Amino acid sequence: MRAGTERAAATANGGRHVVLVSPYELGRQPYALAHPAAHLVRAGHRVSCIDLSLQPLEDHLAADAGLIAIHLAMHTATRIAVDALPKIKARAPGAALCAYGLYAPMNAALFRELGVPNVFGTEAERDLARLAGGEGEGEGGAGGGADFLLPDRSSLPPLGEYASLILADGAKKVCGFAETTFGCKHMCRHCPVVPVYGGRFRAIPADRVLADIAQQVDAGAEHISFGDPDFLNGPTHARRIVRAMAEQFPGLTFDATVKIQHLLRHAELLPEFARGGCLFITSAVESLDDAVLEKLLKNHTRADFVRAHELLRAAGIALAPTFIPFTPWTTLPGYLELLRAIAGLGLVHSVPPVQLSIRLLVPDGSHLLHIPGFARRLQPFDRQTLGWPWRHADPAVDGLYESVRAWVAESEARNATRREIFTGIWQRACHAAGRDEPPPALSQGDLPIPRMSEAWYCCAEPV
């Protein structure tokens, strides 16, 4: 059944028509709609799901909706939701409105002002069921506590319409999307998970995860992209799932996100993951400047990153590092050094160019505000970008940011190669630093790696 259509068969007498809306989730079929949908259907409600990244609101939002709940998975989704709200209200004026997800609590005041009285955090199944049942307004952080059901993906668009896996040779695979845990046990300062989970994480029972994978394999998935903030927060849990997946679905491949610290600590798992179908691991490296890594409380150093890269390479798993190159502590020599290191490690083809243009985002409630003196560097909160803007002490760094951002956007629009884009970035960085150095040579092993067809941002998004 297509998204936006009603699940008439599941309708129970007396239930409400609940519409779950996902503004954007990086091209992933959203678990955060499918799992609440299962709970709401069990509670006797009629559920429609709308994924605004694939479906126009006008064509899919039924006027008889009793409750509309918008999932805010990320910063970009939040901004899209703010823009969509007037249309949602005009189309279904009688509906109760709710916002939930990682970015909802930190934007609670704004959403209340915009006429959304109910704001819940992540794992909001119980809150949504309570609200759909007509029980009061509320606010929450990480909900938790609800049973884990088999996510109801039946009213979402088919997997083939979402982001796909692109192999190194250009072949494509249909991708499924699964979660094995929520939250994270770490406290990296810039991370949006931290204000909501505060260093806690919760595992989804392995049999539920595997049942969800099975239903996605049945729906055509050839690869599973795990969306956990960190796949190795619970290494035993992760190993159990990878083993079972390899046994039950031979040939199924996967990718996951793992922090550098965990790659080093659980290095013994990597060969087994490779045998179990792991094609690449995304890691939020953020910076190669140890002073910046310290500010962000990343718990890894540049040397750790190099070691993790070696371990993955030895295991036969590609590394897809993500970065936040533009921070208030970035220096022009430091940016050039980042580019040099990426080329030296043979990672030019592994780093999406947009990653070299990411600027540190400071949303409300960010733990970056705990850095002594940091708040003084910020400008007034910007309701347009939903963040606290900052300017670098050296205007040349901000100038380089603007120039790299424009170059990457223009180059990607005309499908320039990563090598060409990297060279252009190098030239701009040299110009800003007043240097005249040729771009670093690419190493022989610097080749395309498997990747998702839609850019993936870990912890930081373009502004």
Ligand code: SF4
């Ligand atoms: S950046 Fe990664 S490891 Fe750090 S708190 Fe966030 S999810 Fe956890």
